[in-house]
Amino acid sequence: MTKSLRCRDIERLVLESEDRALPAGERGRVEEHVRVCARCREFAADRALVRAELAGVRWPAPPKELVLRTRRLLRGAGAAAPPVVPVWVLVAMAAVTIITSIWLAVALPDITPEISLADLPFGGLAAIFIIVQNALMLFCAPVVLRTARARRDKLESAR
Numbered sequence: 174m175t176k177s178l179r180c181r182d183i184e185r186l187v188l189e190s191e192d193r194a195l196p197a198g199e200r201g202r203v204e205e206h207v208r209v210c211a212r213c214r215e216f217a218a219d220r221a222l223v224r225a226e227l228a229g230v231r232w233p234a235p236p237k238e239l240v241l242r243t244r245r246l247l248r249g250a251g252a253a254a255p256p257v258v259p260v261w262v263l264v265a266m267a268a269v270t271i272i273t274s275i276w277l278a279v280a281l282p283d284i285t286p287e288i289s290l291a292d293l294p295f296g297g298l299a300a301i302f303i304i305v306q307n308a309l310m311l312f313c314a315p316v317v318l319r320t321a322r323a324r325r326d327k328l329e330s331a332r
């Protein structure tokens with residue numbers, strides 16, 4: 174192995190040591206070579222100096238407009254590919270619908286068109302109240318989510 178090639182190997186190992194801890198064998202070879210080779214010793218010292226200087230730099234925060242524009246672009250990229258409802262959600266919804274239908278078919282024969290809400294037992298009224306409440310929540314959810322997102326975006330752009 175020629176001297177110049179060996180120096181090139183040492184330089185490569187010095188650079189690699191910035192990203193990962195070298196195995197003891199390689200670290201020993203580098204230390205041994207640097208002790209006798211002024212050129213590589215200078216290279217390693219320069220790299221150490223550069224690393225130290227970079228570590229001390231306080232990177233400036235990106236401009237606010239750049240951050241907002243990047244977020245908007247990312248959100249636009251997400252809108253281009255609309256989210257897909259997972260299969261398990263569809264299966265769960267179908268199962269609940271089928272179970273509810275069977276349950277209602279068994280429970281409804283006692284209920285005739287002449288029965289009013291006042292005739293229903295307390296449990297029946299509670300069940301109707303929960304159904305109405307769930308339906309309202311379901312229909313209002315998109316409005317609530319859209320409003321919350323708009324408020325969050327407004328707060329972020331104000332920052």
Ligand SMILES: [Zn+2]
Nearest residue numbers: 180210212213
């Ligand atoms: Zn060398």
